Amino acid sequence: QVQLVQSGGGLVQPGGSLRLSCAASGFRLRDYSINWFRQAPGKGREGVSCIGESDDNTQYADSVKGRFTISRDNAKNTVYLQMNSLKPEDTAVYFCAATIYCFKTGLTRNWGQGNQVTVSS
Helix, strand or coil: CCEEEEECCEEECCCCCEEEEEEEECCCHHHCEEEEEEECCCCCCEEEEEECCCCCCEEECCCCCCCEEEEEECCCCEEEEEECCCCHHHCEEEEEEEEEECCEEEEEEEECCCEEEEECC
16 A cells, blocks of 8 residues: 555653654655644644654754754655654654655655644643
8 A cells, every 4th residue: 555654643741742754655755754733723834844855954943943853764664753742832743754855745745644632731
């Protein structure tokens, strides 16, 4: 099957950590830019992070810079988003997407199914 399968969402207290995973089947993630988007209630879709064809080409939204880290494991065909020091405003549905260019969804190979991340005490 050609798909992206996400895991790792859930409920966490403020200041806690979660790691999201995005695993590809049927194509190679290293051939694409891999994005993490999120959409919070009442908000538009926001680009959170992206890793380009080169692993040192990473991008982050200002709101998560210094707290989130994106990485790619080519052997496992998986991209990760490590989220530390989580805040209530990080609460959203998170989606991964394989695209040609970072944050440009007009050329998207596949979308993940989305995972709910809730940060609350």
